[in-house]
Amino acid sequence: MSKTYTISDLAQEFGVTTRTLRHYEDQGLVTPARDGINRIYSHRDRVRLKLALRGKRLGFSLGEIRELFELHDLAGSEQRQLEEFSVKLERRRAQLEQQREDVEVMLNEIRFFATQCQRRLAEAESSKTPNPERAA
Amino acid sequence: MSKTYTISDLAQEFGVTTRTLRHYEDQGLVTPARDGINRIYSHRDRVRLKLALRGKRLGFSLGEIRELFELHDLAGSEQRQLEEFSVKLERRRAQLEQQREDVEVMLNEIRFFATQCQRRLAEAESSKTPNPERAA
């Protein structure tokens, strides 16, 4: 049917260890089926892993990522919880926009230093080859 | 002369504990002077703390933040290390741009769910007040 993956398939593809995948299972982030004793990962597990790793890059804890998954799963459910859901989303959003701002600031700063670096390296280079403009 | 701060001044301002500030000192992120035994934080320390907290929000470890500070301090120094510096900066930049992409993806997803939420909440609301359009 739909393609499945072994534990090392996914580990390799995403550059993590099998230990990590088992850990994520303990934490409820993925729920692979079993072939006897061996884990079999579905497409859904693969997607979840991808999302989890993105979440990690964004600084979320595994617990928070699980929460997000739960919220995500809940997204088609009863209205009574939707309000609470909405509030949580708003908090996430604010946090992420702060983070985006942080990233922009950092990138600008890095770009600045990078150009400074290039300039200095260029200067050092041009002073090695005796060129007429400045060597005079 | 220039304004100084006590440990709790900065802790309060940045919403961290004094323990955190002492820890950051252990890790070499700030180097407050002393009035006898008491710490006195300079404007420079304050800036460093601010940068450190931003770094944390971006997912850097304290060790990495210290590295960045060292690189930053080195920025006006000898060319022989500039090349190495430049390489490190480039790695950071790539990492940050990946992160920025992650943030964008996440924000879009959140915005999508938020509007879905609002829509459902609105629907629920309008079905409470018997309005002619749909109650018919």
Place this chain on the structure above:
DNA sequence: AGTGTTATTGACGTTTACGTAAAAGCAATG
């Protein structure tokens, strides 16, 4: 002099996110 506030240095505790080693089970393969 006594009381309260804020500071100091240890030093052990805690949480998170895995690492790592041990012991054991299938499965193909030379």
Place this chain on the structure above:
DNA sequence: CATTGCTTTTACGTAAACGTCAATAACACT
């Protein structure tokens, strides 16, 4: 059929980033 390779569970270890006492010291009042 023994070895090699991948898997499993169990369980202790660890690095980072602080938390949380504890004991002590310096001031500010009142």
